Amino acid sequence: MIEKHGIPAVLLTAMTSMALAAGANRIRSSGLIPHPVGDPDRGPEEEAAWRRDQVGKALAAAAATIDEARIFADW
Protein backbone atom coordinates (compact mmCIF):
# COMPACT_ATOMS: atom_id res chain seq x y z
CA MET A 1 0.00 0.00 0.00
CA ILE A 2 2.92 2.32 0.66
CA GLU A 3 4.20 1.78 -2.89
CA LYS A 4 0.65 2.27 -4.14
CA HIS A 5 0.75 5.73 -2.63
CA GLY A 6 3.94 6.50 -4.52
CA ILE A 7 6.62 5.98 -1.87
CA PRO A 8 9.24 3.37 -2.81
CA ALA A 9 9.33 0.79 0.00
CA VAL A 10 11.97 -1.90 0.20
CA LEU A 11 11.02 -4.98 2.17
CA LEU A 12 13.85 -6.79 3.91
CA THR A 13 12.81 -10.33 4.76
CA ALA A 14 14.01 -13.90 4.80
CA MET A 15 10.75 -14.96 3.16
CA THR A 16 11.10 -13.38 -0.25
CA SER A 17 8.66 -15.64 -2.09
CA MET A 18 5.95 -14.85 0.45
CA ALA A 19 6.74 -11.15 0.11
CA LEU A 20 6.32 -11.45 -3.64
CA ALA A 21 3.03 -13.35 -3.23
CA ALA A 22 1.79 -10.71 -0.78
CA GLY A 23 2.33 -7.97 -3.35
CA ALA A 24 5.58 -6.28 -2.28
CA ASN A 25 7.40 -4.66 -5.20
CA ARG A 26 10.94 -4.08 -3.93
CA ILE A 27 12.16 -7.10 -1.98
CA ARG A 28 15.59 -7.90 -0.55
CA SER A 29 16.51 -11.19 1.02
CA SER A 30 17.98 -10.51 4.44
CA GLY A 31 18.71 -12.32 7.68
CA LEU A 32 16.51 -15.04 9.06
CA ILE A 33 12.77 -15.12 9.75
CA PRO A 34 13.00 -14.02 13.43
CA HIS A 35 15.59 -11.30 12.76
CA PRO A 36 15.55 -9.97 9.20
CA VAL A 37 18.20 -7.36 9.92
CA GLY A 38 20.04 -9.21 12.67
CA ASP A 39 22.74 -11.85 12.78
CA PRO A 40 23.20 -12.84 16.43
CA ASP A 41 26.03 -15.22 15.54
CA ARG A 42 28.31 -12.27 14.81
CA GLY A 43 29.82 -10.09 17.50
CA PRO A 44 27.99 -6.81 18.19
CA GLU A 45 30.25 -4.62 16.06
CA GLU A 46 30.39 -7.04 13.17
CA GLU A 47 26.62 -7.47 13.32
CA ALA A 48 26.07 -3.70 13.20
CA ALA A 49 28.38 -3.41 10.18
CA TRP A 50 26.57 -6.26 8.45
CA ARG A 51 23.21 -4.60 9.16
CA ARG A 52 24.42 -1.26 7.81
CA ASP A 53 25.50 -3.07 4.66
CA GLN A 54 22.10 -4.83 4.30
CA VAL A 55 20.18 -1.58 4.76
CA GLY A 56 22.51 0.25 2.37
CA LYS A 57 21.81 -2.32 -0.34
CA ALA A 58 18.08 -2.09 0.36
CA LEU A 59 18.24 1.68 -0.06
CA ALA A 60 19.83 1.17 -3.47
CA ALA A 61 16.69 -0.79 -4.40
CA ALA A 62 14.59 2.25 -3.44
CA ALA A 63 16.67 4.27 -5.89
CA ALA A 64 16.25 1.69 -8.67
CA THR A 65 13.57 2.10 -11.34
CA ILE A 66 11.54 -1.09 -11.79
CA ASP A 67 8.65 -2.06 -14.06
CA GLU A 68 7.35 -4.92 -11.95
CA ALA A 69 7.81 -6.60 -8.56
CA ARG A 70 11.36 -7.78 -8.11
CA ILE A 71 13.57 -9.62 -5.64
CA PHE A 72 16.86 -7.75 -5.55
CA ALA A 73 19.85 -10.07 -5.38
CA ASP A 74 23.26 -9.01 -4.16
CA TRP A 75 25.09 -6.77 -6.59
Next chain:
Amino acid sequence: MIRVVHYLNQFFGGIGGEDKAGAPLQVHRGAVGSGRALAALLEGEAEIVRTLVCGDNAFHADPEGNLDAALAAVAEAGADLVLAGPAFNAGRYGLACGAVGAGAGERLGIPAVTGLYTEAPAVDVYRSRVVMAAAADSAAGMRPALEGMVRIGLRLARGGGLLPAEEDGRIPMGYRAGWAVRTPAAVRALDMLAAKLSGEPYTSEIGLPARAEPAPPAPAVADLSGAVVAAVTEGGLVPEGNPDRIESSGATRWARYPVSMFEEGGGPAFRSVHAGYDTRWVDADPNRLVPIDALRSLEKEGVIGELHDHVYVTTGTGTAVTEAERMGGEMARRLLADGVQAVIATST
Protein backbone atom coordinates in the same frame (compact mmCIF):
# COMPACT_ATOMS: atom_id res chain seq x y z
CA MET B 1 -40.92 -36.43 4.04
CA ILE B 2 -38.65 -33.41 4.46
CA ARG B 3 -40.56 -30.13 4.11
CA VAL B 4 -38.82 -27.54 1.98
CA VAL B 5 -39.50 -23.83 1.55
CA HIS B 6 -38.00 -22.40 -1.63
CA TYR B 7 -37.13 -18.71 -2.16
CA LEU B 8 -37.07 -17.20 -5.68
CA ASN B 9 -36.97 -13.76 -7.27
CA GLN B 10 -39.57 -12.49 -9.75
CA PHE B 11 -37.70 -13.84 -12.75
CA PHE B 12 -37.18 -17.41 -11.58
CA GLY B 13 -40.58 -17.31 -9.89
CA GLY B 14 -42.20 -16.74 -13.26
CA ILE B 15 -43.65 -13.28 -12.60
CA GLY B 16 -41.52 -11.40 -15.10
CA GLY B 17 -38.25 -9.62 -15.77
CA GLU B 18 -36.81 -6.33 -14.58
CA ASP B 19 -40.16 -4.60 -15.14
CA LYS B 20 -41.57 -6.79 -12.36
CA ALA B 21 -38.69 -6.24 -9.92
CA GLY B 22 -41.08 -4.27 -7.71
CA ALA B 23 -43.36 -7.28 -7.19
CA PRO B 24 -44.08 -7.70 -3.46
CA LEU B 25 -43.40 -10.91 -1.55
CA GLN B 26 -45.84 -13.67 -2.45
CA VAL B 27 -46.30 -17.00 -0.73
CA HIS B 28 -47.34 -19.93 -2.94
CA ARG B 29 -48.21 -23.48 -2.01
CA GLY B 30 -46.04 -26.04 -3.75
CA ALA B 31 -43.34 -25.50 -6.36
CA VAL B 32 -43.33 -22.49 -8.69
CA GLY B 33 -41.22 -21.50 -11.69
CA SER B 34 -37.70 -22.91 -11.56
CA GLY B 35 -38.78 -24.68 -8.37
CA ARG B 36 -40.41 -27.36 -10.55
CA ALA B 37 -36.96 -28.60 -11.59
CA LEU B 38 -36.00 -28.57 -7.91
CA ALA B 39 -39.11 -30.53 -6.99
CA ALA B 40 -38.17 -33.19 -9.54
CA LEU B 41 -34.73 -33.55 -7.94
CA LEU B 42 -36.27 -33.82 -4.47
CA GLU B 43 -38.90 -36.34 -5.47
CA GLY B 44 -39.40 -39.14 -3.00
CA GLU B 45 -37.22 -37.55 -0.35
CA ALA B 46 -38.54 -34.04 0.16
CA GLU B 47 -41.44 -31.87 -0.84
CA ILE B 48 -41.58 -28.16 -1.64
CA VAL B 49 -44.42 -27.05 0.63
CA ARG B 50 -44.13 -23.30 -0.04
CA THR B 51 -42.44 -21.07 -2.55
CA LEU B 52 -41.69 -17.47 -1.62
CA VAL B 53 -41.32 -15.13 -4.58
CA CYS B 54 -40.23 -11.51 -4.21
CA GLY B 55 -39.13 -8.87 -6.72
CA ASP B 56 -35.46 -7.92 -6.59
CA ASN B 57 -36.17 -4.25 -5.89
CA ALA B 58 -39.12 -4.94 -3.63
CA PHE B 59 -37.04 -7.11 -1.28
CA HIS B 60 -34.40 -4.44 -0.77
CA ALA B 61 -36.93 -1.62 -0.46
CA ASP B 62 -37.80 -3.08 2.95
CA PRO B 63 -35.29 -5.83 3.75
CA GLU B 64 -36.24 -6.16 7.41
CA GLY B 65 -39.99 -6.26 6.74
CA ASN B 66 -39.60 -8.75 3.90
CA LEU B 67 -37.27 -10.94 5.91
CA ASP B 68 -39.73 -10.99 8.82
CA ALA B 69 -42.58 -11.91 6.45
CA ALA B 70 -40.50 -14.57 4.67
CA LEU B 71 -39.43 -16.17 7.96
CA ALA B 72 -42.99 -16.10 9.26
CA ALA B 73 -44.04 -18.06 6.16
CA VAL B 74 -41.15 -20.50 6.66
CA ALA B 75 -42.16 -21.09 10.28
CA GLU B 76 -45.85 -21.40 9.42
CA ALA B 77 -45.01 -24.01 6.78
CA GLY B 78 -43.27 -26.20 9.34
CA ALA B 79 -40.19 -26.27 7.14
CA ASP B 80 -37.27 -28.62 7.76
CA LEU B 81 -35.10 -26.95 5.12
CA VAL B 82 -34.92 -23.64 3.26
CA LEU B 83 -33.46 -23.56 -0.24
CA ALA B 84 -32.86 -20.11 -1.76
CA GLY B 85 -32.10 -19.56 -5.42
CA PRO B 86 -29.67 -20.46 -6.91
CA ALA B 87 -28.88 -16.83 -7.63
CA PHE B 88 -25.65 -17.41 -9.61
CA ASN B 89 -23.84 -14.06 -9.98
CA ALA B 90 -26.89 -11.87 -9.36
CA GLY B 91 -26.43 -8.98 -6.95
CA ARG B 92 -29.84 -8.14 -5.48
CA TYR B 93 -31.18 -11.68 -5.79
CA GLY B 94 -28.07 -13.17 -4.19
CA LEU B 95 -28.28 -10.76 -1.27
CA ALA B 96 -31.96 -11.61 -0.74
CA CYS B 97 -31.12 -15.34 -0.81
CA GLY B 98 -28.32 -14.69 1.71
CA ALA B 99 -30.63 -12.73 4.01
CA VAL B 100 -33.42 -15.34 3.93
CA GLY B 101 -30.96 -18.22 4.38
CA ALA B 102 -29.12 -16.53 7.25
CA GLY B 103 -32.43 -15.61 8.90
CA ALA B 104 -33.76 -19.17 8.67
CA GLY B 105 -30.64 -20.55 10.34
CA GLU B 106 -30.08 -17.86 12.92
CA ARG B 107 -33.64 -17.01 13.94
CA LEU B 108 -35.52 -20.26 13.31
CA GLY B 109 -32.75 -22.85 13.60
CA ILE B 110 -33.74 -24.30 10.22
CA PRO B 111 -30.89 -25.33 7.90
CA ALA B 112 -30.69 -23.31 4.69
CA VAL B 113 -28.67 -23.59 1.50
CA THR B 114 -28.34 -21.14 -1.34
CA GLY B 115 -26.44 -21.41 -4.62
CA LEU B 116 -24.05 -18.65 -5.67
CA TYR B 117 -21.19 -17.97 -8.02
CA THR B 118 -17.99 -17.62 -6.02
CA GLU B 119 -17.56 -13.95 -6.92
CA ALA B 120 -21.18 -12.90 -6.45
CA PRO B 121 -21.50 -9.83 -4.19
CA ALA B 122 -23.53 -11.76 -1.59
CA VAL B 123 -20.67 -14.21 -1.02
CA ASP B 124 -18.54 -11.72 0.90
CA VAL B 125 -21.54 -10.53 2.91
CA TYR B 126 -23.06 -13.88 3.89
CA ARG B 127 -20.36 -16.55 3.46
CA SER B 128 -19.99 -17.23 7.17
CA ARG B 129 -23.75 -17.23 7.82
CA VAL B 130 -25.28 -19.28 5.01
CA VAL B 131 -24.24 -22.52 3.38
CA MET B 132 -23.56 -21.77 -0.28
CA ALA B 133 -23.44 -24.43 -2.97
CA ALA B 134 -20.94 -23.36 -5.61
CA ALA B 135 -22.82 -22.35 -8.78
CA ALA B 136 -21.90 -21.14 -12.23
CA ASP B 137 -22.13 -17.44 -13.02
CA SER B 138 -25.34 -17.77 -15.02
CA ALA B 139 -28.53 -19.80 -15.19
CA ALA B 140 -26.90 -22.01 -17.82
CA GLY B 141 -25.56 -23.83 -14.74
CA MET B 142 -29.01 -24.28 -13.17
CA ARG B 143 -29.02 -28.06 -12.97
CA PRO B 144 -25.64 -28.63 -11.28
CA ALA B 145 -26.40 -25.74 -8.90
CA LEU B 146 -29.73 -27.29 -7.88
CA GLU B 147 -28.08 -30.70 -7.50
CA GLY B 148 -25.48 -29.22 -5.18
CA MET B 149 -28.11 -27.44 -3.08
CA VAL B 150 -30.18 -30.63 -2.83
CA ARG B 151 -27.23 -32.85 -1.95
CA ILE B 152 -26.06 -30.57 0.87
CA GLY B 153 -29.53 -29.46 1.94
CA LEU B 154 -30.98 -32.96 2.39
CA ARG B 155 -27.98 -34.00 4.45
CA LEU B 156 -28.36 -30.97 6.74
CA ALA B 157 -32.14 -31.50 7.05
CA ARG B 158 -31.46 -35.07 8.21
CA GLY B 159 -29.13 -33.79 10.90
CA GLY B 160 -25.91 -34.48 9.03
CA GLY B 161 -23.00 -32.05 8.95
CA LEU B 162 -20.94 -30.27 6.38
CA LEU B 163 -18.05 -31.91 4.59
CA PRO B 164 -14.96 -29.88 3.72
CA ALA B 165 -16.02 -27.17 1.26
CA GLU B 166 -14.28 -28.60 -1.78
CA GLU B 167 -15.66 -32.09 -1.19
CA ASP B 168 -19.12 -30.65 -0.62
CA GLY B 169 -19.02 -28.40 -3.68
CA ARG B 170 -19.51 -25.43 -1.40
CA ILE B 171 -18.06 -21.95 -1.19
CA PRO B 172 -15.75 -21.96 1.89
CA MET B 173 -17.36 -20.29 4.89
CA GLY B 174 -14.12 -18.88 6.24
CA TYR B 175 -13.51 -21.08 9.25
CA ARG B 176 -11.66 -24.30 9.84
CA ALA B 177 -13.12 -27.52 11.21
CA GLY B 178 -10.96 -30.20 12.78
CA TRP B 179 -11.33 -33.83 11.85
CA ALA B 180 -9.29 -36.98 12.24
CA VAL B 181 -7.15 -38.22 9.38
CA ARG B 182 -5.28 -41.49 9.34
CA THR B 183 -2.12 -40.23 7.68
CA PRO B 184 0.21 -38.14 9.85
CA ALA B 185 1.06 -34.61 8.71
CA ALA B 186 4.71 -35.47 8.00
CA VAL B 187 3.69 -38.25 5.62
CA ARG B 188 1.15 -36.03 3.88
CA ALA B 189 3.73 -33.28 3.50
CA LEU B 190 6.28 -35.69 2.02
CA ASP B 191 3.65 -37.12 -0.35
CA MET B 192 2.93 -33.57 -1.48
CA LEU B 193 6.63 -32.86 -1.93
CA ALA B 194 7.12 -36.06 -3.93
CA ALA B 195 4.18 -35.15 -6.16
CA LYS B 196 5.54 -31.64 -6.64
CA LEU B 197 9.03 -32.92 -7.52
CA SER B 198 7.67 -35.34 -10.08
CA GLY B 199 5.38 -32.74 -11.58
CA GLU B 200 2.18 -34.46 -10.44
CA PRO B 201 -0.84 -32.54 -9.20
CA TYR B 202 -1.25 -32.04 -5.46
CA THR B 203 -3.47 -29.91 -3.27
CA SER B 204 -2.26 -27.79 -0.40
CA GLU B 205 -4.16 -28.27 2.85
CA ILE B 206 -3.89 -24.57 3.60
CA GLY B 207 -6.20 -22.36 1.60
CA LEU B 208 -4.62 -19.00 0.97
CA PRO B 209 -6.83 -15.99 1.66
CA ALA B 210 -7.69 -13.40 -0.91
CA ARG B 211 -4.61 -11.88 -2.47
CA ALA B 212 -3.85 -8.24 -2.14
CA GLU B 213 -4.46 -6.08 -5.18
CA PRO B 214 -1.10 -5.68 -6.85
CA ALA B 215 0.17 -2.11 -6.80
CA PRO B 216 2.35 -0.75 -9.58
CA PRO B 217 5.90 -0.05 -8.41
CA ALA B 218 6.45 3.44 -7.02
CA PRO B 219 8.93 5.63 -8.85
CA ALA B 220 12.53 5.41 -7.66
CA VAL B 221 13.94 7.93 -5.21
CA ALA B 222 15.70 10.49 -7.35
CA ASP B 223 18.25 11.60 -4.78
CA LEU B 224 18.82 9.24 -1.89
CA SER B 225 21.34 11.57 -0.28
CA GLY B 226 18.60 14.15 0.20
CA ALA B 227 15.73 11.80 0.96
CA VAL B 228 13.77 11.40 4.19
CA VAL B 229 13.66 7.65 4.96
CA ALA B 230 11.27 5.98 7.40
CA ALA B 231 11.37 2.55 9.03
CA VAL B 232 8.22 0.40 8.99
CA THR B 233 7.75 -3.11 10.33
CA GLU B 234 5.10 -5.80 10.68
CA GLY B 235 7.19 -7.39 13.43
CA GLY B 236 5.02 -6.27 16.35
CA LEU B 237 7.68 -4.17 18.09
CA VAL B 238 6.03 -2.08 20.82
CA PRO B 239 7.08 -0.29 24.01
CA GLU B 240 6.84 -2.31 27.21
CA GLY B 241 3.18 -2.60 28.19
CA ASN B 242 1.97 -2.28 24.58
CA PRO B 243 0.19 1.08 25.15
CA ASP B 244 -1.59 0.98 21.78
CA ARG B 245 -2.77 -2.57 22.33
CA ILE B 246 -1.50 -3.83 19.00
CA GLU B 247 -2.73 -7.38 18.58
CA SER B 248 -0.34 -10.36 18.66
CA SER B 249 -2.16 -11.83 15.69
CA GLY B 250 -4.92 -10.71 13.34
CA ALA B 251 -3.97 -7.07 13.83
CA THR B 252 -6.45 -4.27 13.27
CA ARG B 253 -4.24 -1.59 14.86
CA TRP B 254 -0.96 0.08 14.05
CA ALA B 255 1.03 2.76 15.82
CA ARG B 256 4.07 4.95 15.34
CA TYR B 257 6.74 5.53 17.94
CA PRO B 258 9.38 8.28 18.09
CA VAL B 259 12.81 7.08 17.02
CA SER B 260 14.13 8.82 20.13
CA MET B 261 12.36 6.20 22.27
CA PHE B 262 14.64 3.61 20.69
CA GLU B 263 17.82 5.63 20.86
CA GLU B 264 17.69 7.25 24.28
CA GLY B 265 18.32 5.15 27.31
CA GLY B 266 15.96 5.27 30.26
CA GLY B 267 12.73 4.97 28.26
CA PRO B 268 10.58 1.87 28.12
CA ALA B 269 12.18 -1.19 26.60
CA PHE B 270 10.79 -2.38 23.29
CA ARG B 271 9.45 -5.91 22.93
CA SER B 272 7.75 -7.73 20.11
CA VAL B 273 4.19 -8.92 20.72
CA HIS B 274 4.11 -10.75 17.37
CA ALA B 275 2.76 -14.30 17.87
CA GLY B 276 4.23 -15.65 14.64
CA TYR B 277 7.97 -15.89 15.35
CA ASP B 278 10.42 -16.45 18.18
CA THR B 279 11.01 -12.90 19.36
CA ARG B 280 13.97 -13.49 21.72
CA TRP B 281 16.61 -12.06 19.36
CA VAL B 282 14.56 -8.97 18.58
CA ASP B 283 13.71 -8.42 22.24
CA ALA B 284 17.43 -8.55 23.01
CA ASP B 285 18.20 -5.95 20.31
CA PRO B 286 15.29 -4.26 18.44
CA ASN B 287 17.75 -3.08 15.76
CA ARG B 288 17.54 -6.66 14.45
CA LEU B 289 13.97 -5.85 13.41
CA VAL B 290 13.98 -2.08 12.95
CA PRO B 291 17.48 -1.05 11.79
CA ILE B 292 17.61 2.34 13.51
CA ASP B 293 21.36 2.12 14.18
CA ALA B 294 22.10 1.34 10.53
CA LEU B 295 19.84 4.09 9.21
CA ARG B 296 21.38 6.58 11.65
CA SER B 297 24.90 5.76 10.48
CA LEU B 298 23.81 5.93 6.82
CA GLU B 299 22.37 9.35 7.62
CA LYS B 300 25.70 10.45 9.16
CA GLU B 301 27.58 9.12 6.14
CA GLY B 302 25.31 11.14 3.86
CA VAL B 303 23.93 8.07 2.06
CA ILE B 304 20.43 9.23 3.03
CA GLY B 305 19.28 12.75 3.77
CA GLU B 306 17.44 12.12 7.01
CA LEU B 307 16.00 9.36 9.15
CA HIS B 308 12.31 10.11 9.69
CA ASP B 309 11.56 10.69 13.37
CA HIS B 310 8.95 7.94 13.80
CA VAL B 311 8.91 4.17 13.38
CA TYR B 312 5.68 2.60 12.08
CA VAL B 313 4.58 -0.70 13.58
CA THR B 314 1.89 -3.33 13.28
CA THR B 315 1.69 -7.11 13.55
CA GLY B 316 1.63 -9.12 10.36
CA THR B 317 0.49 -12.59 11.30
CA GLY B 318 -3.04 -13.82 10.76
CA THR B 319 -3.85 -10.31 9.58
CA ALA B 320 -6.74 -10.09 7.13
CA VAL B 321 -5.77 -8.72 3.73
CA THR B 322 -8.48 -6.09 3.97
CA GLU B 323 -7.15 -4.91 7.36
CA ALA B 324 -3.57 -4.93 6.08
CA GLU B 325 -4.60 -2.82 3.09
CA ARG B 326 -6.47 -0.36 5.29
CA MET B 327 -3.59 -0.01 7.76
CA GLY B 328 -1.05 0.23 4.93
CA GLY B 329 -3.08 3.00 3.33
CA GLU B 330 -3.34 4.88 6.63
CA MET B 331 0.40 4.57 7.20
CA ALA B 332 1.13 5.67 3.63
CA ARG B 333 -1.00 8.81 3.93
CA ARG B 334 0.73 9.72 7.19
CA LEU B 335 4.17 9.09 5.69
CA LEU B 336 3.30 11.25 2.69
CA ALA B 337 2.02 14.02 4.95
CA ASP B 338 5.34 13.92 6.83
CA GLY B 339 7.35 14.19 3.63
CA VAL B 340 8.83 10.69 3.71
CA GLN B 341 10.37 9.76 0.34
CA ALA B 342 11.49 6.17 0.89
CA VAL B 343 10.64 3.37 3.30
CA ILE B 344 12.73 0.56 4.71
CA ALA B 345 10.27 -2.14 5.74
CA THR B 346 11.04 -5.37 7.53
CA SER B 347 9.00 -8.51 7.73
CA THR B 348 9.47 -11.60 9.88
